[in-house]
Amino acid sequence: MIMVNIPSPAVSIVGRHNSGKTTLIERLIAELVARGHDVGSVKHHSHVGLEIDYPGKDSFRHRAAGASETVIAAPGQLARIKTLEGEVECSDIVRSMPGHDIVVVEGYRKSGLPTIEIMRAGNEADARVAEVFAEGARRGWPLGTDFTQFTRGTVPPADDDEAREALRRAQEEAIAAENAHFKTQHPDHVDISNKLPTNNTVAIVTDIEEALRAAELYNVPAFDLDDIAGLATLMEERFVRPRVTVVIQAGGESRRMGRSKATVPFAGRPLICRLVERLAPVADDLVITTNEPDNLAFLHTEFPQYRVQLVCDSFDYRGALPGLYTALQAARNPYVAVVACDMVFASASLVVAEALAMNETGADVVVPVNKHGFEPFHAMYRRMACLPAVRRALDRGEKRAQAFFDDVEVLEFPQSAVLEAEPMGGCFINANTPEELHSLEESFLEG
Incomplete structure (x- = not known):
């Protein structure tokens, strides 16, 4: 984990x-x-000499003997007393x-x-x-x-x-x-x-x-x-x-991969399991959008603690923007982190950083940006503002994920901020072919 x-x-x-x-x-x-x-x-407490332990207790005796830090543990409780300079x-x-x-x-x-x-x-x-x-x-x-x-x-x-x-x-x-x-x-x-x-x-x-x-x-x-x-x-x-719904977009069969990206093996397990394990710790609600819910039903048994929701696409045609609409519609929380399931090094820390930036600035979208442009599939969206804006863009015939950005407040998250949240980088690397996945798997196992 x-x-x-x-x-x-x-x-x-x-x-x-x-x-x-x-x-x-x-x-x-x-x-x-x-x-x-x-x-x-x-x-x-502004006064020198604050004492939360007292003579006669074993923990006090530990400190009196010279321990600079003492932890007192009991069922359901933990206290730490540490001597500090200043x-x-x-x-x-x-x-x-x-x-x-x-x-x-x-x-x-x-x-x-x-x-x-x-x-x-x-x-x-x-x-x-x-x-x-x-x-x-x-x-x-x-x-x-x-x-x-x-x-x-x-x-x-x-x-x-x-x-x-x-x-x-x-x-x-x-x-x-x-x-x-x-x-x-x-x-x-x-x-x-x-x-x-x-x-x-x-x-x-x-x-x-x-x-x-x-x-x-x-x-x-x-x-x-x-x-x-x-x-x-x-x-x-x-x-x-703010409560965050994390949506992992798993789609279905990938032509370039030759099979479903979600179930393709990575380090001996389905790739989707890696994404769940990386992102679930920062999710108040976990959704996986997929056109193969029966093939991913094993996730309910694999991760019962997360109550994973499997949601089918809202539209019968493919495209980044329809997929984003499905993610926003399925979310139950005000902030929605959307991540593609082929982002092998997707970062929970980046999700947290984006949520904090959204909370601080009031932006409707917090999207990483680098020399390749926007990274809309490792970004944060404010559901109430983005859902209607995405719908309007779809009605205009748009399919690009960022087609609605002009209609909402967008905060560009620069590479420096990404690296501050995730110093190891690599958050946006994705695998589109078996060869790319194999290369990423080798680097993962070597690391």
């Missing part, structure tokens, strides 16, 4: 001390899990947590992650920050403006003395409120001037009217403290890993 670490998307919940971050995260995780998502979480970057932590639909991070404001900012009226520091946030919105300054620099008059608008003075007073009051609350307990805390919404802020959660109005001016979605369902929906739409 091919092992693929599917990167987990992540969002950070940020706010000042006592703003209600943990409570919000607890309720948000419960809502996302109830909707069927696999959720991971990260808690940032602090691990949030991005490294998230990378070490693959396979989740979403990771919810508490803190790490400066991580570069999309952030959801919480401000609570009952928290004096939040109320003061809301004033600064609102003042910036009223003045039309970009989200992410360094308001501290504005108050010092070191950046434009240098002539806006009234605004700078208003911000200076608001910030001084906010910092004083924060300091008075926990300065003695946290002497190394960061002052509140570094705890304002930034251009990474994707939502505001608040019961403060000023903050709600400021969010509206900045065109940032805002939610009431109790609107957990609304916040979860936003996360589903923008950040939760």
